[in-house]
Amino acid sequence: MSKNKFLLPFIMITSLFFLWGFVHNLDPILIPHLKKSFSLSTLQASLVDSSVFIAYFVMALPAGLLMKKYGYKTGIIIGLLLFALGSFLFIPAANTQQYFFFLIALFIIACGLTILETAANPYASLLGPPETATFRLNFAQTFNGLAATLAPTIGARIILIEGNSEEALAAMSAPARQIALASEASSVKTPYLVLGCIILIIAVIFVFLKLPEIQETAEQPGEKTGIVHALKHKHLSWAVAAQFFYVGAQVCVFSFFILYATKAAGISQQKAADYAGYGAGLAFLIGRIVGTSLMKFIKAELLLVIYALINVLLCIVAITATGYTALFAVIGIAFFMSIMFPTIFSLGIKDLGKDTKFGSSLIIMSIVGGAVIPPVMAYVSDEWQDIQMGYIVPLICFVVVFFFGLKGHKVVKI
Template sequence: MSEINTNQAYVAAADNQRNYTLPLAAMTTLFFLWGFITVMNDLLIPRLKAVFDLTYTEAMLIQFCFFGAYFIMSLPAGYLVKRFGYKKGVVSGLIIASTGCLLFYPAVAVHEYWLFLGALFVLASGVTILQVSANPYVAALGPAKTAPSRLNLAQALNSLGTTVGPIVGKFLLFGGSAALAVEAATADTVKVPYLFLAAALLTIAVVFAVLKLPEIKEHSEEHDCQAKGHSLTEAPHLVFGVLAIFCYVGGEVAIGSFFVNFLGEADIAGLAEHEAANYLAYYWGGAMVGRFIGSAALQKVAAHKALLFNACMTITLLLVTINTSGLVAMYAVIAIGLFNSIMFPTIFTLAIQSLSSLTSRGSGWLCLAIVGGALVPLLQGYAADTIGLQTSFYIPMVCYIFIAWYAMSLPKLLGKWQAKLGN
């Protein structure tokens, strides 16, 4: 999830003429890689489910361990970055993430599912540190006035990673044909992609260690006293925004997690894992396209109205997914990616609106809510085991219903907070 908001960063170096092309290229590559890493979980789930003969609930422990790391490590990562600086935070995150990838090798050798989960937790812990460190670095790699442009470029590369990941991952995990997919139905196929990722992350860590990057001065709001005397719990648009982020990340991750298995159902498409992986790329590719469309639309449409429209469209598509079969259900679940696109940054922006000097702390609350990606898929996994895979999609639908309510209620919620500030 690369959209995590961090404090605005500014260049404090005296030499404004420094060429930051190389470090910026390295950083955008990093955004691509962690998008690739995150979406690989969607392919890892059906592979390990088959290898270890797991229930859906057990298979969803993959997302539980991965996104649970965001909740556990976000605050320690913040302290690490504050103590040692953003550059060391980036390097540390890369090394830890690489270590997590390397741990897949002994996990395969021992052939124990819990070792795979441990490796994923270590990998996600490194990615969490990168998330906390990376956006300020991108903002610092050039003039402050062009920082938003650089951040958008980096996030676009993240979306490209989630789009390319399923295409590459299907060959590495399932083989390029049905015959190879059957032969590759072992945990051994997991080693190659994660050893590749480990090497890539270590290489970038070395690059960042030797590069001279700018000193970063955090944007301080301590002199802004507009919100003085108020607490975050008094801001209803933030409190419910935290729940909306929880629901969004949970719903998005849950749908992606069950995508391959859903298309493998006989009454849906009956696709083999390596074939379904092709359509997973369309699901995430739709999110990338939707970001470009949304960035233009949001210049003319109020953010909460755009959020409401997208949430309602997603609810409609989920109803179609649950109550139809064949190609109709398949294309309905694929189309959800397009409408997921703008939700995270839109909810985030709306939730921190008018927080003034409380903005940084409010952002921290929203980052912790990413734990929804750990809990909602686990809940849907239990539902899939008890009431059926297709019916289990009611779980993420409830999440999007809450998001729609939040979008409709936002003006009233924000008005209550602004009234308190006016008192």
């Protein structure tokens, strides 16, 4: 198949990376917003992350089975429709003023994202010559980094509206307080309505778009395949573990960024949100661009080892330093973790053949680390009464990524 036939499909697939990156990076804005709007505890507010990342655990294997039977295009369309449905559900959630409905809407969005990521990551990797698969996936993931830059700054200005202070709310009568909080909660309706409409338009485009179905190794009669067989590939098992810890570390860095910045650097939440976007988010984007370029000269697994080791050192700085030194250390972590997800993914599905779709599902399933690891960091932070000490947890995560890049990625024939 000619390169021209791959171009438009690759552009459309790349657009998906931006979309799910954008909605993911609205979550750190939703957490303080919903916490205030519903007078939640920190633990209750953290259910935003839990409802999102648990969906990856629940839906990853069904997504793999779906694409195994119907192909990547069908998976992408279904994922987009669920994404749009969840976005539209923010409107009745805001109208009914029920936090549980917001969590349901987020869960449905995440179910759609799970299917999209299960499809788009291997599709981008396989849509071209095998020798450039890691480069291609990192390039597509660069747009995920662009979304990480834009979403916090845009979201802070649209969703984190200037409302009543906690003291002013406490002084109000119960009916007046309910009206005030309802007004603040309603600020999510327009952004998610617009997002849902955009997603629907893209779904329609995919319906009429001719996507080349990637041909994988045909199964021979009596030949074993499936989840258990896929896990016999040692490099896939390593990738599942590495991705679990990496995603956990990434969610820790971004979700706790505003809390960390306000404590370590002593800045306001609004300024911290700007640093989250134009600092950590932009560093993440630039890191993707730089890392993707470096892969033309440095093997992906070696670059992964170097970046993971640097992040271990930066975590030590984030724990021990104060002020803007600590803040910029965390921004540096965002830069050097930028290539990790797509690199782990592409190395993990390398040479899987007929097991590629199940392998993809298992790696996407490991994104549940984003639901498991952050509460561990929160627990450590609470025990030490210091959010900086919580960075011991991402440090350990990056050590696991380091060993995957060092030896775990090596393909052993089965």
